[in-house]
Amino acid sequence: MIVLSVLQAIGLFLATNIDDIIVLSLFFARGAGQRGTTVRILIGQYLGFAGILGAAVLVSIGAGTFLPPEVIPYFGLIPLGLGLWAAWQAWRRRHDDDDEGKIEGKKVAVWAVAGVTFANGGDNIGVYVPVFLSVGPAAVVAYCVVFLVLVAVLVVVAKFIATRRPIAEILERWEHILFPVVLIGLGIFILISGGAFGL
Structure with missing residues (x-):
């Protein structure tokens, strides 16, 4: 039974x-060359x-009542806001030149990774709840343990x-363009697909 739950x-x-x-690949690209990028991304993802x-x-x-379903779509504001901020930063630095032609990575914030991960997981919550309701407590624990192990695999x-x-x-x-575009797109998708603001 546990083996089946794990699978x-x-x-x-x-x-x-x-x-x-x-999204994680773009975070790695954003933090390329910065010490501690992998650890910050791993912590944020967890x-x-x-x-x-x-x-x-x-x-x-x-x-x-802890998390009413109608609140979940508004998590899209997190990646949308981060994407708009990244786009603003990229636009401000559009004329910056590096003598070697190599873009120096930016420090990736743990809170940014955590926020985007949580916001992108609204649909996960909607999927996990009925599954957790249909299995026993031991299976829920098995699911959670497997998920937490696989988070590290996902980051790797x-x-x-x-x-x-x-x-x-x-x-x-292209990271300076892809990163904000993906986050803005993700935020808009979460908002629209969840019907936030009557969309």
């Missing part, structure tokens, strides 16, 4: 978090995902992708 948890995690690889799991568990045990995969030479070159060259 189901792996499948559920992959189905609900595969899109995070793109904090954001712990928030997702905590909300899903609380809602599934009857604490629906994103770093691997972001550091492959052809991909790294593209990300280095």
